Amino acid sequence: MRTFSERLSPRTSFAIRRTGRLLASLVIVVLASFFLIHMVPGDPVRAALGPTAPTSLVENVRSDLGLDKPIPQQFFDYVRGLFSGDFGTSIQTRQEVSEVIGSRFPTTFILAASGFVVALAGALPLGMGAALIARSGRGSAVTATISGALGVLIAIPDFLLSVALIAVFSVWLGFFPPAGWGGLDSAVLPVIGMALGPMAYLARIVQVEMIKVLDSTYISTARIKRLPERILLFRHALPNIVTSTLTVGGLLLAGLTAGTVIIETVFAIPGMGNTLVSAVGAKDYPMIQGVVLVFALMVLAVNLVVDLILITIDPRTSITEG
Structure with missing residues (x-):
């Protein structure tokens, strides 16, 4: 008699395994974010109220926030609050953490x-073009230039690239505002600063995969049949690089989600990344825990969605993973 797991289809079994891993990862994130933050030295209430605040006021605020309880009790209360959607109250601003995250999440998500x-x-046409030039053998100088430029973009840190964009396009040319978030013009530089590095990395992946596909036997057979070049590229070659491109793209999207911390800080964007930096400086435990948890959930959700898309496109993924 077959077991329950054997009766499930490969796709369903794959989805259950991935969902289980997501939940397990989320539990680890909750544990790590809570206990690691509480290991940081210093009094968060004193840091929020200032060194001149009366001791009685500090003790009252600490009691109101439950920070005078033993650590295990604080953790139990925190987990119980998560199940009811209560992320706690900010020590720094005394606002509900869930309200702050709710107001700043859309900005981070859009970014x-x-x-x-x-x-x-940008990566798909750039990578495909670089592959065609490299394979033709007639543009070695162009290929070297493209590869060098992509390598430089990959190596430059996001914050340094963002500062350079501000210096050139805001300070020098005056095309875009140097900071803020209030319109399309204010979003151009942050989005470019966030996208250039991942675009270069993904373009290199597309280039390598496209060269492999173009050198494959079935593409050579299609050329013998004198199929038009555009049909070879977009109907036969492009679909065969989707899996690898989507896999790397999912990792990049997860990285972009976490990378908003840097971009929002450089461009003074009122999103969750900027909120996290401010909360860390103020030792605002509830805010740090809430933002870290939401960031982790976003990253895990992106990875799960990418995995489900991959199993839909290529069912062999579940067999390989299993």
Whole structure:
């Protein structure tokens, strides 16, 4: 008699395994974010109220926030609050953490999603073009230039690239505002600063995979049949690099989500990344835990969605993973 797991289809079994890993990872994130933050030396209430605040006020605030309880009790209360959607109260601003995250999450999500779209839209034609030039053997200088430029973009840190964009396009040319978030013009530089590095990395992957596909036997057979070049590229070659491109793209999107911390800080964007930096400086435990948890959930959700898309496109993924 077959077991329950054997009766499930490969796709369903794959989805269950991935969902289980997501939940396990989320538990680890909750544990790590809580206990590691509480290991940081210093009194968060004193840091929020200032060194001149009366001791009685500090003790009252600490009691109101439950920080006078033993660590295990604080952790139990924190987990119980998570199940009811209560992330706690900010020590720094006394606002509900869930309200702050709810107001700043859309900005971070739009920034990360826009960066991913721009990176993907630039990487596909750039990688395919570089592969065609490299394979033709007639553009070695162009190929070397493209590879060098992509390597430089990959190596430059996001914050340094963002500062350079501000210096050139805001300070020198005056095309875009140097900071803030309030319109399309204010989003251009942050999105570009976030997308250029991942775009270069993804373009290199597309280039390598496209060269492999173009050198494959079935593409050579299609050329013998004198199929038009555009049909070879877009109907036969492009679909065969989707799996690897999507896999790397999913990792890049997860990285872009976490990378918003740097971009939002450099461009003074009121998103979750900027909130996290401010909360770390103020030792605002509830805010740090809430933002870290949401960031982790976003990254894990992106990875799960990519995995499910991959199993839909290529069912062999579940067999390989299993």
